[in-house]
Amino acid sequence: MKIARFNQGRVGVIDDDRIIDVTSLAGIDPAEWPETGPTKLIARLVNNPGMFDEALKSAPSLLLKEVRLQTPVPWPNKVIAFPVNYHDHAAEMKATYRATHQGFFLKPNSSLSGASDPVVLPQLPGREVHHECELGIIIGKGGRHITREAWKEHVFGYACLLDMVVRGKEERVTRKAYDSFCPVGPWITTADEVGDAENIEMKLWVNDELKQHANTRDLVLNIAGMVEMASAVMTLYPGDIIASGTPAGVGPVVGGDVIRIAIERVGEMSVKVVQGHGGRTDVFESAYVPPTAKQG
Ligand code: MN
DSSP, rough: EEEEETTTTTTEETTTTHHHHHETTTTOOOOOSSSSSSHHHHHHHHHHHTTTTTTGSOOEEEEEGGOEOOOOOOOOOOOEESOOHHHHHHHHHHHOOOOOHOEEEEEEEGGGGGTSEEEEEEEOOOOOOOEEEEEHHHHHOBBBSSGGGGGGGGGEEEEEOOOOOOOOSSSSHHHOOTTTTTEEEEEEHHHEHHHHETTTEEEEETTTEEEEEEGGGGGGOOHHHHHHHHHHHHBBBOOOOOOOOOOOOEEEEEOOEEEEEETTTTTEEEEEEEEEOOOGGGGOSSSSOOOOOOHH
């Protein structure tokens, strides 16, 4: 099943070129704030994966190309992200550490955006904003102290994820927290449809030029390891999102660019980049110095 959020907080199931509106079936109020309906829906689907099966036959539907796709889980408990999780990206960043012994960071929920939303660049003279092509792993059944062996019981599905970042050496979260710096979409494809998640091809293009191409089998810390590490520290809840880490080929984007990300058996989305007007802060006053030695 492919579960999307669309238009103004509606929820739908993708059926070929249509989207079946299950908002009322799911008991979701699109006007609710905070928008925790999709988070609760994931928890319910974990216990009752077939809850829509009968209703899907008669629920109203729309043409997929005519809807605005929003980020599928706008209000998770947390977005967990693993830095330096591909050896080739570590080499390009001159990083001597790896996710296995460095751990993870968090991105704020407010940085989440969807397939139809632009990435809005802050106005930071002398700085570059880079794309990072990542697999988004959406937690289903929550838990603490999840073992590597049990990881599949806890993963609900997958999505394309862009971990946008202001390059630099300042606090990682500050550089990665701008609004729209975490596009997730175009929908969640449930784990049963994705199959072997430890062998998925992912690609990223900027303006149709291939920039990143990798397979999840090359992750330094694999999905089982990410679930184990995150849950050793924190309780994972339904709807939590894990960003896998990026392979080599990161690079700058500017206003007018289009970032396209495609993940095999998961989905594909094209996200526009626009230059915004705000976002300056003393943190980014000094120019970016590309890595020449190990980066902290
Ligand atoms: Mn990243």
